[in-house]
Amino acid sequence: MVYEKFKKEVEGILEDKAKPVTWNEIRDSSTRLKQKVPYHVYVHKLQGDIGLVRFRHKHEKRVVWALRRWFEEGKFSELLPDRMQLTILSVKNDRAIAVDGFWELKRVYPLKIGLQRWDVVSAEVEEFFPEEDRRPGSIKLKRDGMEYLRSIDTDEKRIRIAEKIAESGEFLHTDAWKGKTLGLTKPRFRCFYFYDTRCQFFCDQNVCVGHDMDVEEGGEDIEIRGDRVYFVLEPVEREHGEFIWGKSRVEWRMTSVISLTDPLQQRLL
Structure with missing residues (x-):
């Protein structure tokens, strides 16, 4: 199922239910949603597009889906952990x-x-x-x-965490990720270069011709110790507190750099 159809189906069911529900309840209410587990990229996009919120129900200890505006209207706050x-x-x-x-x-x-x-x-x-x-x-x-x-005291454990949350660089190339304000990605084949207070790198997208963005924590003074490198990214803030994520085109900056040594690679040397 393409993303736009997935979004329309999920949003429609949440609007009809008008209360936090589980993914299984959403799927069972649809004739189109067949996935046992929803595609995580689609879920992340929904957070910006429709204000999707997922949390563990305070009383029932199950993960439920809801719309952010419900809480902003003062509803269901008693269910939040x-x-x-x-x-x-x-x-x-x-x-x-x-x-x-x-x-x-x-x-x-x-x-x-x-x-x-x-x-x-x-x-x-x-x-x-x-x-x-x-x-x-x-x-x-x-x-x-x-x-x-x-x-988390070893690079092996840290890499497992970083790999779980590392994302494709798709969000750097498309406007589909409306409302996305945090990202963690890694450069392609260690293709990156720090200079002054900026970094040039290539992400994993075939269409990528390179990114050049501000680095918050040190620029060329950053020490890369390991063979696994991850970039933590946030949208740039404009003057007067206006964030570009509210616009059609997002400009990103590098908040921090995570550098780790893969023990498996060390054993192969």
Whole structure:
């Protein structure tokens, strides 16, 4: 099924149900949706296109699908979980980019002082949809409700996490990803070059003729230690707080760089 038909079907069923429901309930309500598990790329696109929200039901402990505007209208907030587990990928001051239990990137704040990349925390949520940061993927936490659990301490484990959330570079080439405000991708065949405060690289798309974007954390001073490299990306913010993700063409910047050494490659040397 092509994406536009998938979007129309899912959105229509959610509108008809008018409440959070599981994927199985959505599929059973349709004569067209046959997938046991929905294609993850389509799910990510729906987050921007229709404001899809997925979360674990606070009382029933099942994953449900909903529309963001329902919560903005004051509905169903009692179903949202009180806490979430996060693995931190990038830290700047009291803000972080982390991955949640659905292997989705989230922008979280304020972060407890002292936490760093690869720390795993259990955090109490203050606002799932904060008014002060309305970008999809932003979540406000309670600073005093954060508990350090452990750290991901080996590159082998870190690579497994990065590979689960690494995306195709498609979102860098198309306007279909409306509302997407976070991404993690990797360069093709280590084709990248840092200079000044920018980076040039090729993504995995056949149509890619190269990207050249700002780097937030150091540019040419970034040290690449390992053979696995991942880029954490966010849309550029314009003056007066206007984000280009709200426009038809998104301009991306590199928030941070993750460099890891694959132990399998080391054993082959």
